[in-house]
Amino acid sequence: MSPPARPEARARRAPRLLPAAAVLAGTVGALVVLAALHLTQGTSEVDAGDLLRLVAGTADEGVLNVLEGSRLPRLAGAVLVGIALGASGVLLQSVARNPLASPDTLAVNAGAYLAVTAVAAFGITLPLLSGVGVAFTGALLTAGLVLALSAGGGESATTRLILAGSAAAMAGNSLVSLLILLFQEETTGLFAWGSGSLNLAGFDSTGQAAPLVLLAIAVAMLAAPRLDLLRLGDDTAASLGVHVRRTRTVAVVCSLLLASCAVTVAGPIGFVGLAAPVIARQVARRFPVLLAHRALIPFSALCGALVIVGADLAVRAILGADKSIEIPVGVTTTILGAGVMVWLARSVTSAGSEDRPAILHGAANRSRLAFLAVVGGLAAASVGALFAGMLSGDTMLLGGDLVNWVAGRTGASYTWIIEQRYPRVLAAVLAGAALACAGTVTQGILRNPLAEPGLLGVTAGAGIGAVALITWAPSAGPWAVTGVAAAGGLGAFALVYATAWRGGLDTSRLVLIGIGVWSLGMAAITLLILASDPWNTPKAMTWLSGTTYGRTADRLIPLVAALVVVLPLIIAHRKEIDLLSLDDDTPRTLGVRLERTRLLLLCAAAVLTAAAVAVVGVIGFVGLVAPHLARGLVGSRHARVLPVSVLLGVLLVSLSDTLGRTVIAPAQLPAGLVCALIGTPYFVWLLWRTRTRTA
Incomplete structure (x- = not known):
């Protein structure tokens, strides 16, 4: 380039720099004004x-x-x-x-x-x-x-x-x-x-x-x-x-x-x-x-x-x-x-063929005898976890104490301890079953092995509803809390679903938007707690960490009702979940009304999640870990994955609640924190395993 051209080049470049300089100057001016x-x-x-x-x-x-x-x-x-x-x-x-x-x-x-x-x-x-x-x-x-x-x-x-x-x-x-x-x-x-x-x-x-x-x-x-x-x-x-x-x-x-x-x-x-x-x-x-x-x-x-x-x-x-x-x-x-x-x-699309369906992430289908052995073993372990939860806590009990309580022969002190403890143990069992079932449905429908109900905005929406009602109407009964929590969870899910819909439902887009709505919900919960009672950190931790503390038997009725109504519905659609886990074309070819079935099942998962959040607060990773472990044990057919996942959810939350009540007794750790500490290493391993596969 000859020397005379350089000033001309700079002269041509100067007009292009002026708008940029004006934008920077305007930004600085706006900052000065603010x-x-x-x-x-x-x-x-x-x-x-x-x-x-x-x-x-x-x-x-x-x-x-x-x-x-x-x-x-x-x-x-x-x-x-x-x-x-x-x-x-x-x-x-x-x-x-x-x-x-x-x-x-x-x-x-x-x-x-x-x-x-x-x-x-x-x-x-x-x-x-x-x-x-x-x-x-x-x-x-x-x-x-x-x-x-x-x-x-x-x-x-x-x-x-x-x-x-x-x-x-x-x-x-x-x-x-x-x-x-x-x-x-x-x-x-x-x-x-x-x-x-x-x-x-x-x-x-x-x-x-x-x-x-x-x-x-x-x-x-x-x-x-x-x-x-x-x-x-x-x-x-x-x-x-x-x-x-x-x-x-x-x-x-x-x-x-x-x-x-x-x-x-x-x-x-x-x-x-x-x-x-x-x-x-x-x-x-x-x-x-x-x-x-x-x-x-x-x-x-x-x-x-x-x-x-x-x-x-x-x-x-x-x-x-x-x-x-x-x-x-x-x-x-x-x-x-x-x-x-x-x-x-909203502009993100799925990975197409590179993203393996969730139904394929698991072991080969086991024989019927192996499946029954797995179910029997998990059922026995769940019953054992239930008894361990009843016996463990700040005061350790014996099996004979439970027998005497059932027969009505315990003293006043032991009666009070057991009557305070059994609603907590049942709350952990029911919440674990609900969250695991919801996670299984969510992963299957969205064909995303890394999805769980909490990442779809349901947990945050239910938490907002429950915390808002408890804050503004502390005398509200369990049915009111559960109803508002369910409405909040379903409302958040409806927002996520409607926002993610752009000529069809893209699973990756749904997950990412759900995470954004989850973040919005967590910020709103923090705002509610700090605006109403800024110095009550235990109240905040109760809902954000998930706990069974202070639960009574009547507060469990809505969660029981949700399981009784929704679980049979999901089991009845187990074959449709199998088809939806493959792709969008196969269920249409076999006569499944794709969007209607997908929306129905995701709403069912949202109801279970909302009911669980209303009872025990925000507990993460259960809906992520339990379905994966279930597929690893019994294969990919949801007729087998669903019962095994439910039992694993019961076992995970029950053990987490028992450990939280026992390890540092008389102080307590929320069950949600213990679940997170257990679930995080598994999630890290899962990401690393899928990373090596795709690499």
Whole structure:
């Protein structure tokens, strides 16, 4: 190229850069405006007029004290955390080549939160920079696990990534809940902080984290040209001189460091790392110059700051400044980000032939004698678990005590103990049966071996209904609670189903949208609990962790009724489930009304899940683990899978409840937490096994 052409090339490039510069300037201007509005809000009487007088030098000293002590630290924290999460999210999405990747969907926030909580639980006091190191370690471990488990999925990589991240996040949050319950004094306030809190006192944490954030962004900017080349594919980028592995490692480390700084300063603020890059990329489509990473990274960081400052403003404007102290800003951002995730998931399609039907994930069909032996063994184990549950607890009983109680010969103390214990044992048995049956139907109908009712929004919807009624009408009876919970679960499922329907039902799209709605529901439950009774952490843990504590016999009647009505319906359609587990064409060819049958069976699974949630709260992994174990034991025919899965669900929840009541007696662990601790390793193994198969 001749020298005179260079100025002309720069002149041609300048008009294309002007719109991008205008967008960046407009974003900065919008952030300045929101920041100014943010400073006018607070619990004190300092308003915009006082701030103007402060600028003019005529305000009293109290206005400056309010700004320095509360409002400026909160604003600085919001901006810094937003910048960190926005940049972290865009780096993860670029490395994973997945628009749904973020610090939340890759369980980065959950891992960092778990590490920080573990340090606090064991009474270790660390300076902020050491705390960033702890959070970074937790984030690195969980992100590495999720990325490893989700690799090799072919066209189904998006679904695998989100499912692996969701499972890791559920496991991490279960461990956090366990630590909060076991170390209540050491972890006071961590439940609210776990949803993201901007209640900062002073600039210490923000000032110490800011250099690390700037360093990580600077390193990412240096790697930006190589990230642009990675869009062309690994082989093409390598042929152009890019060290692919090194570039990805640098980007991931910068992303994890940014997310760790954000968690250390303000807790795990949800879905900002997903929403901000999506907003940035949508704007960049109209201004392609912004798609280059040297512009996209800072633009996404600014969008993250806008999201958090705007969310905090919205909470203060809607609920008032006093409530904004109790309600974490992360709840608002989770609602926004989960909505973005649902919107993105609507364009996802299944993996086609690469995604093996759930019915094929299992051993070869056993002989009738082997099947009966498995059923007999599991039935005996379930009966044994029931008796173990009756005998175990803070007071250990003997078999003779139960015989005397049945005969009416026990004393007052033992009678009281047994009458308090048997409803809990029966609740675990019934809930395990309901959740396992619902999981079997869900996996078969959706042909997705990684699906379970909780990931379809049913659990969250039922939880919202139950928690709302208990909060606003604490005297409501068991039938009312169950009815509202069932309505909430079915309503959430209807929302997921209708949103996922686009000329037909795509199973991967349904699962991803369900996870988004599940996140929305969990945020809504947290909002309800904190808005009504912000200091009642045990109440929150009761529903979010799943427990049989305080259950009475009359509260079990709705769940019994649901099983009596729904279970025969599902068994009657066992052959249709077999056909639907294959593909969509085979059942149509054999005369099955596909959509009507699929909707009927999924509604049946939703009713069972909602009834179980109304009785024992949110218990995860039962509907995932039990069907897989059942198929491994007796093959893929649902005439055999259903009874074996139900027995396995009974056994899993019963043992989890018994262990939770016994291991640290007289203290107790919720059954849902124990189920999560048991189910998570199995889920990890399942993902790894399917990863090696598809690879």
